[in-house]
Amino acid sequence: MHLTPQKIKNYYEKAFLHFEKNIKMPEIEIIFYPYVNVNNRIKSRNNKVSVRISELLADAPIAVHKALAQILVAKLIGKKVPVKSKKIYKEYLDDENFQDIAIAHKRKNGRKILTSPKGEFFDLEKIFGKLNLVYFQNKIAKPSLSWSQRKTYRRLGHHDPVHDAIIISRSLDDKSVPKYVVEYVVYHEMLHIKHPAKNQNGRRCVHTSIFKRDEEKFAYYEEADRWIEENALKIKRKVKRAKRK
Numbered sequence: 001m002h003l004t005p006q007k008i009k010n011y012y013e014k015a016f017l018h019f020e021k022n023i024k025m026p027e028i029e030i031i032f033y034p035y036v037n038v039n040n041r042i043k044s045r046n047n048k049v050s051v052r053i054s055e056l057l058a059d060a061p062i063a064v065h066k067a068l069a070q071i072l073v074a075k076l077i078g079k080k081v082p083v084k085s086k087k088i089y090k091e092y093l094d095d096e097n098f099q100d101i102a103i104a105h106k107r108k109n110g111r112k113i114l115t116s117p118k119g120e121f122f123d124l125e126k127i128f129g130k131l132n133l134v135y136f137q138n139k140i141a142k143p144s145l146s147w148s149q150r151k152t153y154r155r156l157g158h159h160d161p162v163h164d165a166i167i168i169s170r171s172l173d174d175k176s177v178p179k180y181v182v183e184y185v186v187y188h189e190m191l192h193i194k195h196p197a198k199n200q201n202g203r204r205c206v207h208t209s210i211f212k213r214d215e216e217k218f219a220y221y222e223e224a225d226r227w228i229e230e231n232a233l234k235i236k237r238k239v240k241r242a243k244r245k
């Protein structure tokens with residue numbers, strides 16, 4: 001869920017008050033700006049403060065926006081940045097999911113990219129094309145497709161609706177992985193495009209019953225599910241071993 005600039009403005013007002021209790025509150029303007037990299041600017045002129053926040057942070061959690069507000073306001077008025085805020089912000093940027101989002105964003109903007117949909121063993125574009133034809137009558141508009149930067153094992157794939165990107169864990173780009181498993185993971189993420197998340201009784205529902213019914217239409221549904229179940233632990237061990245090297 002996107003935070004509105006109005007909501008984010010509150011965090012900046014609170015940050016000003018945090019540093020100077022009796023401050024005359026300036027007018028604050030918040031803009032999301034399409035910087036290619038994570039870049040945020042704050043400027044003050046005639047008691048008007050303008051903040052430009054990188055679009056890449058549009059989906060960042062509240063805590064991250066609060067931390068960023070403290071960082072930028074501290075810089076603007078020459079105060080020491082609170083250690084805790086620095087830590088929250090840095091950890092978010094270092095998170096591998098965020099890094100994948102940043103890469104997808106760059107690709108979409110036509111910048112030089114670090115990863116390609118073509119892996120060592122599997123080509124995500126080919127897999128996407130085939131699945132789109134067989135299961136979706138070619139109706140899914142092609143998102144940005146990429147392998148994750150690191151070999152993650154907790155999440156084998158994810159769809160990022162903000163940047164219209166499907167990212168598949170590099171741990172699956174391996175000769176020991178059957179093709180139908182990679183296809184199944186891509187298929188699952190394509191279903192997220194076909195069935196966007198819904199709010200049901202105030203809760204965000206991602207895997208609705210229609211979603212699940214469609215998921216079972218995959219020709220190797222049971223085999224793929226079983227393979228993942230049986231190999232999840234193996235992948236995890238392999239990734240951990242590789243990380244130790």
Ligand SMILES: [Zn+2]
Binds near residue numbers: 207
């Ligand atoms: Zn899912």
